[in-house]
Amino acid sequence: MAYNVFDILKELDSIVDFARAKLQWDILFFIGSKGPSSVSEIADGTGNSKKAVADAIRKLIDKELVVKVKYDVYDLSDNGKQLLSRLNELMKNTVLTQEKANDDLSLLSTDNPVQYYYLLELLKAALLNNGILPIDRVSKELGISRQTLKYYIDLFSNKKIFKKVNKKNLLGKVVQVYALTNDGRKIAYKVPNLVKIRNNLFLKILLRMTFSVRYESALMKLMILFALTSPVIIYYKHLTGIYIIAILWLYILVFTSLLSIFAYLAMR
Structure with a gap:
């Protein structure tokens, strides 16, 4: 990226101190997510007293990050929106490298336990079969149809875990099979139980x-x-x-x- 992460953090910290102005950041985040809000709403949402919120809002107004809409309702100013936008962009881009490195593990997220289960079973079957998926045996032993299994294989193939390859069968006929990709192996080797099974x-x-x-x-x-x-x-x-x-x-x-x-x- 064409920016220095620490320079941006330093600049943001000079505007709103990360260490000593946590409430100000909480208010900015709250208004940024909820939109124009009253002091009472902000106090309830951030778990702080109305007095503390009111004092913090006054400081944010002085910094031209928050503007008063009407009565005691406040919204982000253009500067405030720009500040949060820069912070969000910074967080997104600085985490990108780590996300890329851990992208394979993110595929093992338990957010979808069904996909998680089938992914582990398919990885295990492939590791124990020299990287090739024995589709018929897997479908029988998992108790699901070939169509259902094929759906999950295609799903994981789109995520570059499996790929189609040509292989000769016992009769010498060339057939298409699904094999583990290098990315798929990296995923499998990061799961302790799969490593134990492989060895x-x-x-x-x-x-x-x-x-x-x-x-x-x-x-x-x-x-x-x-x-x-x-x-x-x-x-x-x-x-x-x-x-x-x-x-x-x-x-x-x-x-x-x-x-x-x-x-x-x-x-x-």
Whole structure:
């Protein structure tokens, strides 16, 4: 920017002292937001006594920042409006750099919890799938339609979190998929839980074994698998060679149980 922030602050402070004239600033902000106001309204709005407000208004009139409209109703003068305009511009522009740096985190605002939830789930699924979104699996495990999921993907694509890329499938056919952008990765890497998931080798193995994108879904599939196969093994236990299958089944049960525990602990 073609201005010096500190010079402008110094100039504004010389007009209305930031440290010792807080009430004057409160009055300026109040009138600036509410419009012409009476002493009583300003006193109620700023939480000060009428006498203190009246004294501060007299000082603002002397500084030609406030003008009397009628009776005890006051409004900002042209100088007052210009002062607030400069202050607002200063705040907007000096915060701009920080907003830009934190723009990715602002996308994780909880103002819209639904968007927040889906963004985290999509980021997590992409991180665990080498940056590619497995749309079918995500829609099934989240319990939403492809159309609904596509709506959120497009929403986040407009914010440069995901992008369309061409990729060959197992049959060698080129298909379009959604992948994490560099900005999307920056967002994900600033969320502690997502960083833990990204570095969680146990979770990655568990999800690949169960063709899942979520820890909860992987556990559910394992529970269903063992619940369905255990009665079968018990029923056919008298058959020759069934003990080999039973031993393999037991090893898989122990292995996946330990894998699930380690994956859970690594996420904490």
